[in-house]
Amino acid sequence: MRPVDFDYTSPTTLEEVVRSLADGGDEATIIGGGQSLMPVLRMRMADPDLLVDLRRIPGMREVREEGDHVVVGAMATHHAVAHDALVAAHAGVLGQAAACVGDPQIRYRGTIGGSLAHADPAGDIAPAVLALDGTIEVTGPDGARTVPAKEFFHGPFTTDLRDGEVLTAVRLPKHTGWGMRYEKFAHVAQSWSIVAVAAAVQVEDGAVARVRLGMANMGQTPLRAESAEAALTGVPLQERAVHDAAAGAGEGTSPPVDAAGTAEYRRHLAGVLAGRAVAAAVGVVE
Numbered sequence: 025m026r027p028v029d030f031d032y033t034s035p036t037t038l039e040e041v042v043r044s045l046a047d048g049g050d051e052a053t054i055i056g057g058g059q060s061l062m063p064v065l066r067m068r069m070a071d072p073d074l075l076v077d078l079r080r081i082p083g084m085r086e087v088r089e090e091g092d093h094v095v096v097g098a099m100a101t102h103h104a105v106a107h108d109a110l111v112a113a114h115a116g117v118l119g120q121a122a123a124c125v126g127d128p129q130i131r132y133r134g135t136i137g138g139s140l141a142h143a144d145p146a147g148d149i150a151p152a153v154l155a156l157d158g159t160i161e162v163t164g165p166d167g168a169r170t171v172p173a174k175e176f177f178h179g180p181f182t183t184d185l186r187d188g189e190v191l192t193a194v195r196l197p198k199h200t201g202w203g204m205r206y207e208k209f210a211h212v213a214q215s216w217s218i219v220a221v222a223a224a225v226q227v228e229d230g231a232v233a234r235v236r237l238g239m240a241n242m243g244q245t246p247l248r249a250e251s252a253e254a255a256l257t258g259v260p261l262q263e264r265a266v267h268d269a270a271a272g273a274g275e276g277t278s279p280p281v282d283a284a285g286t287a288e289y290r291r292h293l294a295g296v297l298a299g300r301a302v303a304a305a306v307g308v309v310e
Contacts, residue, residue, distance in 0.1 A: 027065035027066055027068065027071075028065075028068065028071045030071075030072050030073055030074060030075055031073060031074045031075070032074070032075045032077065033074065033075070033076055033077065034077040034079065034080050035076065035077075035080065035081065036080045036081065036082075037081065037082075038081060038163050038190070038192065041054075041076055041078065041081065041163075041190055042163065042164060042165055042188060042189075042190065044074070044076045045076060045164075045187075045188045045189075045190065046165060046188050047074075048072075048073060048074035048076070049187075050187075051072055051073035051074060052072060052073070052074040052075075052076055053070065053072035053074070053075055053076070054075075054076050054078060054141070054190055055075045055076065055077050055078070056078050056079070056098065056099055056135040056137055056138040056141075057099075057101065057133040057134040057135040057138050058133065058138075059126070059130050059133050059134035059135075059138065060134070060138055060139070060142040060144075061138075078098070078099055078190070079099065081099070083097060084097040084098055084099035084100075084137075084192065084193075085097050085099045085100050085101075085104070086100070087100055087104070087105065087108045087110050087111060088110070089110060090195075092197060092198050093195050093196060093197055093198060094110050094111065094114050094115050094195075094196045094198060095161075095193050095194070095195050095196075096111070096118070096136055096193060096194045096196065097136075097137070097192070097193050098135060098136060098137025098138070098140075098141075098190075098191045098192050098193055098194070099135050099136075099137060100135060100136050100137075101131065101132060101133065101134060101135055101136075102122040102123070102125045102126075102130070102131040102132075102134050102135070102136065102139075102149075103122075103128070103131040103132045105118060105119055105122040105136055106119050106120075106122040106123035106131065107119070113200060114196070114198040114199060114200050115152075115156050115196045115198070115199060115204075116199075116204040117152045117155055117156065117204035117205065117206050117222045117223065117224055118149070118152040118153065118156060118196065120152070120204065120205065120206035120222075121148045121149055121151065121152035121206045121208075121220075121222055122136070122148070122149065122152075124148050124206060124208050124213075124220075125139070125148050125149070126214050127213070127214045130214075136149055136194060137191045137192070137193075137194070140153065140160065140176070140183075140191060140194065141183060141185060141191045142181065143177050143178075143179075143180065143181050143182060143183045143245070144180070144181065144216070145177075145180055145240065145241055145242075145243065145244060145245055145246060145280075146216040146217050146220075146240050146241040147216070147240060147246070148206075148208065148217065148220060148240065150173070150177065150238065150240065150246035151206075151220055151221065151222040151238030151239055151240045151246050152206060152222040152238060153173045153194055153196070153238070154173050154174060154222070154236070154238030154246055154247075154248050155204075155222040155223060155224045155236045155237060155238035155248075156196045156197065156199060156224055156236070157172075157173070157196075157197055157236065158173045158194050158195060158196045158197075159171065159172050159173060159194070159195045160172075160173055160176045160184075160191060160193075160194060160195075161191070161192050161193040161194070161195060162184075162185060162189045162190065162191050162192060163189065163190055163192050164186060164187075164188045164189030164190065165188045165189075168192075170195065171184050173194075174248060177245035177246055178245065179244050179245060180244055180245075199224055199226075201226070202224050202225060202226045202305075203223075203224075203225045203226075203227065203304075203305030203306045203307065204222075204223060204224050204225070204305050205222075205223050205300075205301040205302070205304040205305040206220065206221075206222050206223075206301065207220065207221050207222075207223075207297040207298075207300050207301040207304075208220040208240075208297075209293060209297060211284070216241070217240045217241050218241060218284045218285055218290065218293065219239065219240065219241050219242060219279070219290050219293045219294050219297055220239065220240040220241065220297070221237055221238070221239050221240075221249070221273065221294060221297040221298045221300075221301045222237070222238040222239075222301070223235065223236070223237055223298065223301035223302050223304075223305045224236045224305070225256075225302055225305040225306050227261065227306055230260060230261055231258055231259060231260050231261060232256050232257055232258060232259045232261070232266070232302070232306065233257070233258075234257065235253050235256045235257060235302060236248065236253060237249035237252055237253055237270075237273060237298055237301070237302075239273065239274075239277075239294055239298075241279060241280065241290070242274060242277040242278075242279045242290060242291075242294055243277050243278050243279060244278070247277060249273040249274075249294070249298060251272055251273075251275055251276065252269070252270050252271075252272050252273035252275075252295070252298055255269040255270070255272060256269045256270055256302060261306050261307075261308050262308060263303050263308045263309065266299055266302050266303045266306070266308060267296075267299035267300075267303065268299075269299075270295060270298035270299035270301075270302050271295040271296075271298075271299060272295060273294045273295045273297075273298035274290065274291030274292065274293070274294035274295055275291065277290075277291060277294070279291060279294075
């Protein structure tokens with residue numbers, strides 16, 4: 025199926041982007057890498073009058089250091105993030121998650137900001153950003169603002185972005201020295217996750233000192249497994265102890281029910297993957 029006719033603009037500044045969105049109103053849509061938007065357009069599930077392309081905005085593809093943070097531009101591709109040295113050193117689970125998105129063609133075109141703005145509950149990027157306690161930077165008619173990642177997702181394909189705003193970057197506190205792991209369970213490598221878990225773990229004195237777990241496809245939005253985080257804190261670095269403490273990662277969640285599995289199956293799977301992720305992050309996999 026072919027998309028409907030639309031106008032197209034490719035601004036060179038954020039100010040021009042915001043102005044174009046204001047001029048287009050509800051009929052204007054942003055396009056980054058297009059890997060989420062183009063299928064929707066082809067199926068006519070969206071019919072914008074205007075596409076506003078971000079590819080010419082300076083700096084939006086950069087990954088840079090700012091003090092105690094790593095800032096990832098919204099237009100950075102999954103491929104670039106998966107191979108970025110700064111990400112690997114300070115926010116490794118994001119690079120691991122980016123390497124699991126789709127196939128190589130999608131990773132070369134798809135963007136970090138596009139994935140977050142699309143807000144698919146089964147997406148790979150959001151759980152990693154949640155596990156890293158990231159914040160989302162946006163710019164709109166009222167200027168720039170930041171939103172904690174845990175407050176950014178409101179529901180399936182729904183975010184805190186307001187009319188006329190554009191997601192510009194993701195700001196991640198450095199987790200230098202933390203163990204990290206992304207575990208994804210899917211039917212085939214290129215597909216959306218049935219369940220996925222991102223783990224960031226700090227170890228002190230032979231035990232888990234701090235841990236954060238982000239989960240995909242366990243509810244209407246990406247989630248933090250806070251009860252499992254609490255259970256894991258203080259656990260000694262032994263594989264069985266880690267798996268036992270992580271087993272409740274799916275407790276209290278409302279995962280989808282579909283051909284891939286029941287809610288009960290997904291809750292069990294979340295606990296299994298959380299155990300694997302933490303055990304691998306702290307190096308106790310036997």
